[in-house]
Amino acid sequence: MNEKMERLIESAAEIIAAARRIAVLTGAGVSAESGVGTFRDAQTGLWSRFDPQQLASQEGFAADPGRVWRWYMHRLEMVERARPNPGHAALAALEAMTPTFTLITQNVDDLHERAGSRNVLHLHGRIERFHCNGCGLPYTLRMEDRDAPMPPTCTFCTDYIRPSVVWFGELLPAQELAEAQRAAETCDVFLVIGTSGVVYPAAHLPVMAKRRAAPIIEVNPEESALSEMAEIWLSGPSGALLPRLVEAVRLRRAGQENPR
Ligand code: BV8
Ligand code: ZN
Numbered sequence: 001m002n003e004k005m006e007r008l009i010e011s012a013a014e015i016i017a018a019a020r021r022i023a024v025l026t027g028a029g030v031s032a033e034s035g036v037g038t039f040r041d042a043q044t045g046l047w048s049r050f051d052p053q054q055l056a057s058q059e060g061f062a063a064d065p066g067r068v069w070r071w072y073m074h075r076l077e078m079v080e081r082a083r084p085n086p087g088h089a090a091l092a093a094l095e096a097m098t099p100t101f102t103l104i105t106q107n108v109d110d111l112h113e114r115a116g117s118r119n120v121l122h123l124h125g126r127i128e129r130f131h132c133n134g135c136g137l138p139y140t141l142r143m144e145d146r147d148a149p150m151p152p153t154c155t156f157c158t159d160y161i162r163p164s165v166v167w168f169g170e171l172l173p174a175q176e177l178a179e180a181q182r183a184a185e186t187c188d189v190f191l192v193i194g195t196s197g198v199v200y201p202a203a204h205l206p207v208m209a210k211r212r213a214a215p216i217i218e219v220n221p222e223e224s225a226l227s228e229m230a231e232i233w234l235s236g237p238s239g240a241l242l243p244r245l246v247e248a249v250r251l252r253r254a255g256q257e258n259p260r
Contacts, residue, residue, distance in 0.1 A: 001244065005236065012217045012232045013248035017256065019188035021100040023180075024091060025205055029194020029220060031111050033239035034082040036075075038194075057168045061133065065160050069151040072163045076127050077146075079109040087193070088115030090242035095119065097253060102183035104176075106195060106202050108165045121176040121183075123202050125165035134159025172201065184208040192218045193238050197225035219245070 001009075016022065028038035039052050050067070054060045061068045092115045095101040103120045105112055108127040112120045130139040132154035139161045145152050151160045166172055180202075184190065190209035197203045206216050206226050215231035218224065219238045227233050234241050 005234065005241075008232055008234055009241070009245050009248055012234060012245055013252055015189055015215050015217065015231070016094075016191075016245070017249045017252035019098070021183075021187045022094070022098050022189055022191065023102045023183040023187035023205075023209065024094075024104060024191040024193060025180075025195060025202065026091070026103070026105045026107060026112070026193045027195025027197075027202075028107060029196075030087050030091075030105075030238050031082065031085075031107055031109055032194065033085040033087065033237055034111055036078050036082045036109055036111070053168050056165070058133075058170070061160070061162060061167070066150045068162075069160075070149070072127065072165075073146050076163075079111075079127055082109065082111060084111045084115035085239040087238035087240075087242040088112055088117070090246040091193075092116035092118075094246045094249065097250060100186075102179070102187070104180040104183065104202070104205065106199065108163075121180050123166070123172050123176055123180060125163070125173070127163050127165055129164035130161050131164050132157060132159050133162040138164075177201065180205055181208065184214075185212065187214050190214050190216045192216060192220075192224075192226050192230065193242070194220055195224060195226070196222075 032038055055068050055071050088111050091103060091112065095103065095117055101119060103112060103117050105120060105122055106124050108124055110128060130141055131137060132139060134154060135157040137154055137156050151162065153160060184205040185208060187209055190206050192206050203225065206229065210216055210229050216229055218227055218230040218233045219241050221236055
């Protein structure tokens with residue numbers, strides 16, 4: 001870790017250690033080191049010739065339900081094979097040492113939960129849950145569905161079963177979005193981890209915090225659409241940087257409790 005990054009981590013830790021209310025927005029980047037490709041990377045191999053925004057939409061599903069179904073079964077398998085990485089664990093540790101902590105994720109995997117995070121708001125749904133595209137009836141995936149060429153059909157209305165994720169052009173779950181907006185409105189610091197910040201309305205949440213002068217701290221190896229509004233941008237992988245950041249916060253918090 002170079003000198004400059006050490007200093008940036010210390011100044012970020014100072015802001016976070018002093019915060020009582022922390023809001024975090026994570027994107028696909030936080031799961032990258034777990035081997036779950038980011039939304040666009042998920043287009044590797046046979047999927048590389050398809051546009052994810054096309055596949056993750058009602059139009060894409062209507063045009064070719066089999067292709068969309070197989071894409072989700074492929075991604076579900078990636079998620080089930082994946083393990084939470086040290087970045088997920090660091091966020092769970094930070095939650096445990098913070099009075100009010102809201103973890104808002106755009107990810108459809110369950111890696112935050114598997115790492116021990118408790119208060120997770122999924123803005124874009126869950127890939128391991130399913131429901132009928134027609135009547136909304138929940139559906140439990142069967143083994144034979146996983147390598148089927150077409151999605152299963154609903155026993156009630158015969159429409160296709162789909163993953164319970166939010167597709168482009170679909171509304172986000174109102175309850176989760178309202179809670180995420182309240183966290184953005186009340187937090188003392190807003191962390192943005194592993195997201196390109198191009199998908200709305202999720203990408204608007206840090207803007208809401210910024211408007212109230214809550215500092216934004218970003219962790220991302222690349223510049224994102226949110227970087228220029230960040231107080232501090234830690235440019236590197238979250239699996240490596242978050243554990244160091246949370247350790248620096250823990251030391252400061254310990255120092256605060258038993259001042260020398
Ligand atoms: C809606 C679930 C309202 C599905 C997803 C024009 C302007 C503004 C908005 C729009 C517009 N045209 C259309 C819209 C609306 C649209 C939108 O925002 N489009 C964008 C593309 C312009 N939004 C919607 O449609 C939303 N709904 O607005 O409805 C409405 C509805 C009806 C009527 C009226 C109004 C719904 C959006 C939800 C879409 N569903 N996911 C699925 O997963 O299959 S979004 C999907 O893409 C992912 O969930 C993720 O959130 C998002 C981005 O994917 P990625 O790029 O892979 O991930 P990420 O952005 O997180 O980027 C990876 C980042 O990680 C990079 O920055 C990289 O540098 C970094 N990274 C890499 N390695 C690491 C790392 N970081 C840290 N550590 C590492 N190791
Ligand atoms: Zn149905």
